[in-house]
Amino acid sequence: MSDPAPNALRRDVSPEPIPPAKHQPVAPVRPALRGAAADATERLARAVTVERLNAWYGEQHSIKDLTLSFAPNKATALIGPSGSGKSTVVRCINRMHEEIPGARAGGRVLIDDADVYGPGVDVVAVRRAIGMVFQKPNPFPTMSIFDNVASGLRLTSRKVGHDDVERALRGAGLWDEVKDRLAKPGIGLSGGQQQRLCIARALAVEPDVLLMDEPASALDPISTLKIEELVEELKRTVTIVIVTHNMQQAARVADDTAFLLDGELVEVGATERIFTNPSDSRTEEYVTGKFG
Amino acid sequence: MSAVAFAPISARRRRVDKLARGGVALLTGVALVPLALILYYLLKQGLGAISVRFFTTDPTGAFLGDPGGIKSAVVGTVLMVGLATAVAVPVGLGVAIWLVEFGRGSKLAHAVRYFIDVMTGVPSIVFGLFVYITLVLAGVGGSSFAGWKGSTALALLMLPIVTRSAEVVLLLVPNALREAAYALGAPRWKTVFRVVLPTALPGIVTGVLLAIARAAGETAPLLFTAAVVNATALNFNDRMNSLPALIFQNVGQAQDRLVTIAWGAALTLVAMILMLTLLARLIQRRSRLS
Amino acid sequence: MEAGTIASAGGRGSALHRSPAARLPDRVLRWGLTALSLGVIALIAFFFVKLILESRPVFSQVGLGTYLTSADWVPNKALYGALPLIAGTLITSAIALVLGIPVAVATALYITELAPRRIRGPLTIVVDLLAAVPSVVYGLWGFFFLIPKLQPAERWFADAFSFIPFVGGTVTGPNYFVAGLILAIMILPIASAISREVIATVPREHKEAALALGATRWEMIRMAVLPYARGGIAGGAMLGLGRAIGETIAVTLVIGNAPVIGHSIFQQGYTLAAVIANEFGEAASDPLHRASLIAAGLVLFVLTLCVNAVARGLVLRAERGRRPPEMAA
Numbered sequence: 069m070s071d072p073a074p075n076a077l078r079r080d081v082s083p084e085p086i087p088p089a090k091h092q093p094v095a096p097v098r099p100a101l102r103g104a105a106a107d108a109t110e111r112l113a114r115a116v117t118v119e120r121l122n123a124w125y126g127e128q129h130s131i132k133d134l135t136l137s138f139a140p141n142k143a144t145a146l147i148g149p150s151g152s153g154k155s156t157v158v159r160c161i162n163r164m165h166e167e168i169p170g171a172r173a174g175g176r177v178l179i180d181d182a183d184v185y186g187p188g189v190d191v192v193a194v195r196r197a198i199g200m201v202f203q204k205p206n207p208f209p210t211m212s213i214f215d216n217v218a219s220g221l222r223l224t225s226r227k228v229g230h231d232d233v234e235r236a237l238r239g240a241g242l243w244d245e246v247k248d249r250l251a252k253p254g255i256g257l258s259g260g261q262q263q264r265l266c267i268a269r270a271l272a273v274e275p276d277v278l279l280m281d282e283p284a285s286a287l288d289p290i291s292t293l294k295i296e297e298l299v300e301e302l303k304r305t306v307t308i309v310i311v312t313h314n315m316q317q318a319a320r321v322a323d324d325t326a327f328l329l330d331g332e333l334v335e336v337g338a339t340e341r342i343f344t345n346p347s348d349s350r351t352e353e354y355v356t357g358k359f360g
Numbered sequence: 361m362s363a364v365a366f367a368p369i370s371a372r373r374r375r376v377d378k379l380a381r382g383g384v385a386l387l388t389g390v391a392l393v394p395l396a397l398i399l400y401y402l403l404k405q406g407l408g409a410i411s412v413r414f415f416t417t418d419p420t421g422a423f424l425g426d427p428g429g430i431k432s433a434v435v436g437t438v439l440m441v442g443l444a445t446a447v448a449v450p451v452g453l454g455v456a457i458w459l460v461e462f463g464r465g466s467k468l469a470h471a472v473r474y475f476i477d478v479m480t481g482v483p484s485i486v487f488g489l490f491v492y493i494t495l496v497l498a499g500v501g502g503s504s505f506a507g508w509k510g511s512t513a514l515a516l517l518m519l520p521i522v523t524r525s526a527e528v529v530l531l532l533v534p535n536a537l538r539e540a541a542y543a544l545g546a547p548r549w550k551t552v553f554r555v556v557l558p559t560a561l562p563g564i565v566t567g568v569l570l571a572i573a574r575a576a577g578e579t580a581p582l583l584f585t586a587a588v589v590n591a592t593a594l595n596f597n598d599r600m601n602s603l604p605a606l607i608f609q610n611v612g613q614a615q616d617r618l619v620t621i622a623w624g625a626a627l628t629l630v631a632m633i634l635m636l637t638l639l640a641r642l643i644q645r646r647s648r649l650s
Numbered sequence: 651m652e653a654g655t656i657a658s659a660g661g662r663g664s665a666l667h668r669s670p671a672a673r674l675p676d677r678v679l680r681w682g683l684t685a686l687s688l689g690v691i692a693l694i695a696f697f698f699v700k701l702i703l704e705s706r707p708v709f710s711q712v713g714l715g716t717y718l719t720s721a722d723w724v725p726n727k728a729l730y731g732a733l734p735l736i737a738g739t740l741i742t743s744a745i746a747l748v749l750g751i752p753v754a755v756a757t758a759l760y761i762t763e764l765a766p767r768r769i770r771g772p773l774t775i776v777v778d779l780l781a782a783v784p785s786v787v788y789g790l791w792g793f794f795f796l797i798p799k800l801q802p803a804e805r806w807f808a809d810a811f812s813f814i815p816f817v818g819g820t821v822t823g824p825n826y827f828v829a830g831l832i833l834a835i836m837i838l839p840i841a842s843a844i845s846r847e848v849i850a851t852v853p854r855e856h857k858e859a860a861l862a863l864g865a866t867r868w869e870m871i872r873m874a875v876l877p878y879a880r881g882g883i884a885g886g887a888m889l890g891l892g893r894a895i896g897e898t899i900a901v902t903l904v905i906g907n908a909p910v911i912g913h914s915i916f917q918q919g920y921t922l923a924a925v926i927a928n929e930f931g932e933a934a935s936d937p938l939h940r941a942s943l944i945a946a947g948l949v950l951f952v953l954t955l956c957v958n959a960v961a962r963g964l965v966l967r968a969e970r971g972r973r974p975p976e977m978a979a
Contacts, residue, residue: 162862164858164862167861179366184366189366190369192373193368193369193864194864195862195864196863196864197367200862202858202862204855206859209878210878219863219873223869269863270862273864369864373866373869376866376868377866377867377868380871381867383756385760387752387760388773390753391753391756391757392776394780395780397791397795398783398791402791454683454687457683458687462679462684463684468684468687472688472690475694477962479694481889481954481955481957481958481961483896483954484896485898485923485926486896486950486951489944490700493944547668547673548676548679549678573782578784579785580785580898580899604899607790608786608789608899611789611794612793629784629786629787630787633783637779
């Protein structure tokens with residue numbers, strides 16, 4: 069399904085009508101959707117704004133003063149050559165970067181108006197509100213499919229209903245394939261299914277933002293396609309940031325694309341424009357395949 | 361701006377996290393207490409006994425009066441462990457070399473490794489029992505208890521330790537080294553002795569030192585193979601004293617001075633073992649393979 | 651695999667063959683070492699057979715069933731029921747596991763997951779140092795320090811919690827509990843070392859998955875680390891158990907060596923290993939007594955064989971990881 073020409077685009081997606089409620093001040097607690105219909109309708113997702121972010125691995129200055137916005141209910145792709153810092157940026161958003169020994173970050177990352185790095189912010193709460201899907205599918209090996217999806221929910225409430233798990237699995241497009249074997253081990257699934265299981269696990273806790281770090285790079289083309297279709301669906305309820313080294317994928321799924329090089333933001337804009345008419349010469353060289 | 365959008369996690373979860381992590385740290389601290397106590401008591405009770413005379417006089421065995429020193433025990437331990445090492449290291453190393461260089465992957469190698477594993481699990485007293493039945497009862501060598509029989513029991517104890525650790529180290533030697541030697545036309549035996557063994561030597565020495573440290577501290581196998589005797593014995597065919605046996609013998613004594621001897625001997629033994637262990641770790645750290 | 655020398659000495663004969671004499675050292679080495687390895691197997695097998703043979707007198711005179719189930723161990727009257735010994739061995743080992751394994755796992759968790767980086771190395775060295783103390787020194791320390799110091803606490807505990815079975819009643823100085831406690835300390839280093847290894851191999855991706863879901867550090871350990879590592883931890887515990895079962899000298903110095911099954915953990919007892927160490931002297935002149943001690947050694951040997959086999963199986967399975975075959979996509 070991938071178009072060989074780097075400038076190829078998917079058909080234009082007409083923007084979803086943005087509910088007027090978007091511009092209201094932040095509510096102290098997110099409106100809970102538990103108990104709502106199994107198919108999640110459009111929901112208020114949050115905007116993510118990275119302001120003057122710096123990140124280090126020990127002495128190595130990896131992200132340099134980066135400022136970037138991610139529009140709510142949209143998918144934004146981060147592209148760039150290896151080592152450009154795409155994964156690092158994403159991991160700074162949900163504060164996973166600091167889990168690496170010797171790594172630290174500075175700057176602001178705002179989810180709507182709340183700074184993830186603000187004083188007194190509970191890092192655990194941040195990660196609960198922001199979901200992450202990793203490059204290599206990583207369901208918990210000792211848990212069943214059901215338990216995997218429920219694992220995030222179980223952290224906060226003892227009883228996890230069948231409905232919650234079903235909703236998450238439907239949201240990940242996996243329900244029909246596993247509904248008869250929820251008790252089987254999570255790692256018994258194929259690679260593509262495992263990744264969708266991880267997506268379900270992340271969706272189960274109803275995050276505002278979903279970070280996807282090269283989610284399909286370890287998968288076969290058919291699974292990749294399924295994941296990409298999923299992104300299209302998920303945009304309606306969460307803000308998606310997707311890191312990808314596959315430019316065709318960015319062109320297919322993302323509304324906006326940001327090009328990173330050596331830890332700096334080179335250019336960001338609507339995907340179509342980035343790929344057909346980039347402003348920066350470096351962007352143009354990258355998207356036409358001159359390097360990277 | 362405030363962190364209002366991130367609903368903080370419940371106090372209960374915070375509490376559980378803190379308690380659990382605190383509990384783990386506490387238990388870790390608990391684990392360190394016995395070592396501290398033992399070292400403290402060793403020094404407190406044993407230092408008083410240490411003197412030159414302590415190491416140069418045999419225990420008298422007298423209940424009253426001068427209890428003597430621990431010379432025969434030190435000599436006995438050194439001799440018996442030395443003999444055991446002289447036997448266990450070539451044999452253990454030989455088996456390890458066979459496992460890695462000649463028999464690797466074969467069914468026989470699996471069997472050998474299985475038996476070596478079995479040996480590591482055998483309690484030391486059972487080794488003593490083995491030797492007791494086969495050598496002592498039968499009066500092999502014209503004596504019942506003898507130093508060399510104690511050494512045999514110790515050698516049995518050391519064998520699996522030496523083999524296991526040597527095998528691990530030999531496996532770490534990169535195959536590329538062996539192949540380079542073969543490519544130069546070296547026969548198997550030369551490759552093993554001139555290339556593989558020298559590379560693996562620090563690791564092997566580490567394993568040997570740890571085995572020696574283990575053997576030096578063993579009491580049970582010696583009780584009924586070398587027996588306990590007061591006089592210094594230099595003939596392996598005689599009964600031989602040893603530090604662990606001496607300590608064991610004096611624990612139950614009501615006489616304070618004998619108890620002090622026991623503590624002094626214990627301090628000596630632990631010091632010896634600690635030095636061997638530290639030396640082994642030092643060599644291991646400087647080894648190119650680890 | 652034997653390389654022929656191309657640049658052969660003197661150019662005698664074909665350059666690609668070695669003379670039989672030149673091949674001799676290799677063959678000597680190979681067959682010598684093979685014989686050695688076979689010899690080791692033969693030796694163990696021989697010892698095992700010898701153990702069985704030498705203990706036969708007691709099995710024929712007393713009977714294997716009686717030996718294993720009778721609670722009367724009175725050598726003077728030629729009564730050889732090893733039940734108190736077996737019970738004592740199991741009781742002290744159980745206490746050792748209950749007290750020692752949680753601490754071992756805690757140290758392993760702390761060192762690999764929670765401790766500040768700088769103290770991990772020194773902490774590891776200190777925990778492993780416990781293994782350098784010989785068992786006779788543990789016994790010495792237990793006899794002179796632990797027994798008197800613990801007795802008041804034991805008495806208080808036995809009175810305060812006498813409703814718990816096997817706790818109330820008289821408290822003797824040497825008893826099962828002290829023996830179990832010392833055993834717990836002795837198995838700590840090995841159980842901790844194996845647990846550390848297994849916990850360190852938990853893949854980072856599982857830990858990250860748990861953290862990214864919004865788990866606290868402890869929740870992450872519970873979700874991702876402990877389930878993954880539990881097989882290896884169990885294997886380490888079993889190895890510790892094997893060690894505890896066979897430990898002789900430290901136990902015999904603190905357990906009281908009374909051939910009875912105590913009614914509480916604070917009473918005296920006996921173990922298979924301790925009886926051998928204590929009574930072989932008097933058994934020298936009594937063949938039946940001697941045979942019964944050797945039989946005790948045999949039981950001990952078989953016990954440790956089984957426990958270690960289970961341990962090895964667990965550790966092996968943990969090392970191989972958990973990868974069930976993938977189901978159809």
